[in-house]
Amino acid sequence: MDFKIMQGARCAVIGYGSWATALVKVLTERACEVGWYVRNPEVLESLLAEGRNPRYLQDVEFDRARIRPSDDLNRVVDEADVILLAAPSAFLKSFLEPLTVSLKEKFVLSAIKGIVPDDYQTIVEYLSSRYELQPSQIGIITGPSHAEEVALERLSYLTVVCPDPENARTLGEMFSTPYIKLSYSTDLYGVEYATVLKNIYALAVGLAVGLGYGDNFLAVLISNSAMEMSRFLNESGPDSDGRNTLASAYLGDLLVTCYSVFSRNRRLGLLIGRGSSVKGALAEMTMVAEGYYAADCIRHVNRKHKVEMPIADMVYEVLYRGASARKAMKALTTKLI
Template structure:
């Protein structure tokens, strides 16, 4: 028996960025119709007329007759059973402010790898507190998977996460394709926080690359980031979890090394001497690690976990610490 997902559950995606666009592509592999909330009228009309998103993954062509496209969030939510949230975390509150349709009887899936900034909670926690969606009707889709490679149909791996394993399996069936392999988990807390923390460590990697550090140092930095992530999760929410699995370590690795990683790119600019303001202005997509760095430090005030890498990133982004000195002071704290 499942707690919220059955094989006939209708899916809708909220957001029209690169990952939202990739998720619509994935879901259309298995679903007869997918709802899609696109707030921009220009983008919506372009997708409707041409079957492509003009701003993101423009090479992906959609069968528009199989899309329920709308800039009316209530209409999209009303017509679906599973609501997949795929907007940057910084825009989640304003996006959902347009919603009057109740969410508490929907199954809400977060594909957002970030903290809700003003609330200092994960997306799952926010949806639970603000909209009354019980945790047994909340899921996570995560893993080492960049939208650009999904667009190219390169083999990628995702993890479907729900409190109940039966629901994880059912959610996995919605997103499994010939180019998407799926694993399953019930560790909502751990995998969601791993997806947040890895952005901070990837940002640190970008800074190091920008400053001229080599592969030997990067290997140490990333492995220490993995240990830091494990310490945080064990202190804040102990559970039986394998942090070497792809949804934890794999996501950290791809975000740290990939040419598609916006967090690495953001850090690279900082390492090359950009100010935080100018780096943010030049990015055409949101680097979640920027917001996560502040949020995680504030959350950690309650827990006191040793997090030297996250602290160094926070100092660079929010305390105007020079990147070179922040990285230099970090080197003695790595093992």
């Protein structure tokens, strides 16, 4: 049975990091009120008292009449029709652990660009299996858009992905602002795995920069990453008539994550390339680098598909097998074209 999102659907956001905060900012410019599950007491108190998130995007000031922050997950979910997930994938299970309200009558929209560690599942796969949601109840919102630039209202492009194009358009209306442009797709599998893979490739770019490789090599590394991504999507998953891996939800997101100074995955690779241990680099990060978990998951998933993925394999060997970043990168250079 198809699930239809009604006009004027109430929206709630789960998570309080930079991307969650930026998305709440966008939603409050379109919706009257946005429910917001915030389990951090310091952040919750500040949002209620001052309309600011003291940890992330501190310069964003919310109209307190338009946000309903709460540490009661069940109340937030119960009062909403569309649940927007924007917590780091590594903590998604713990964020949702208190949930007792059924999601059977809800639409769940994932803004998470990561994987559920240990389960080796994407967010869509996890929601389908854990909460028994139908494909028509799940969507993705993604694109080459760092939270910091969205908060500054710099022009950004987002893609809404749903099996039902009508639902995608209804969701798109919630996010349409003068600085957010929307496109639409039905390729849940391809777009979601692209958001996972691009974090691994950004880590590879960070490693290369940290090791002293120049722009010429980075261009080759990123173009090979794009080809590797396309190869994995097309060989491992279902075909999609709407899959264009040159579009912004695929290639654009890859490029911004590889090149941007805001990219936490690139930074993690940079630290390791400059000599930090993997453990030390992770400890130095102030935000979650999804590529760390993604590298392990894709390695696990690809045991079944056996797609040729030398770049993802190299990142895995450095992160999880203790391989020398310098030697691993040098070996990779012989496999690129």
